[in-house]
Amino acid sequence: MEYRELGTTGLQVSRMCFGALTIGPLQRNLSVAEGGRLIRQALEAGINFIDTAELYRTYPYIKEALKGWSRPEQVVIATKSYAYTAEGMVQSLEKARREMDLDVIPIFMLHEQESEYTIKGHWPALEVLFEAKAKGIVRTIGISTHHVAGVLGACKYPEIEVVSPLINLTGIGIQGGTRDEMLAAIQQAYSMGKGIYAMKPLGGGHLISRRRDAFSFLLELPTVHSIAVGMKSTEELERNISFFEGTPLPDEDFVQPERKLHFDEWCIACGQCVQACPNKALHIESERVIVDTDKCVFCGYCGAACPEFAVKVI
């Protein structure tokens, strides 16, 4: 596995980052033992970078994977929080440290920022991270974003050292601009020394049949240091690692089940999932939630927002 320095952060990360969303309760819902084992296999194969978030509820999987691991200081874990107040961020930070059993969080990010203005609006939370960084509890501060203006917003603040933007071959899921506009924003952030790790390389599953081209597109971008790939089985992990290490992907014999959103019959049409969707892929019609499948990237954020636990990615 090849490694790169993540911008000017001083962190060395593998080109493939293990995206932990997929194994957790919002998606495949593997047991902690199974999910922990899969992350451990990734670590054994040389992946030293794990992407998670408070929202994903995957901290226990990471704790499980790291139990007894001989080189924990070399594992770079990036997590994210929606906290915008100081109190909220103190709680998020402590939860991450406690539930992953980590003294130091290598990368702590504001989750899903839309622009320089939302970053500014999170300043009380960021100040908690600045203080945590000064104390050595957090090493690096960043943001994740689906928005072109989110990446450009990060460029306004030298304190934001890492950006995780949504970028993929066809641009599916990018908000507020085209794929090329996102690439230009990433170029700007990269040239300022920010660490860049891409999310949704396969557009949440839409590009699975074109994954060779989709991965190649990102691997050939000099502005992307690492690529977060969500995986839920050993087979997927091994094949993706082989491809990242230079072995061609045999598309034909690797059939990936199609993904979809499932709404249970007890949905009360409250609309909270509609509000939570960053891609505006949901609306309500005749008291039923309707999905625009061209816009959905199967992030599972709608499921996290549902008070009735009535929606999940399957």
Ligand code: SF4
């Ligand atoms: S949030 Fe849950 S209950 Fe409300 S509309 Fe969405 S799926 Fe239905």
Ligand code: SF4
């Ligand atoms: S509908 Fe749900 S899974 Fe699809 S993009 Fe929106 S929040 Fe993500």
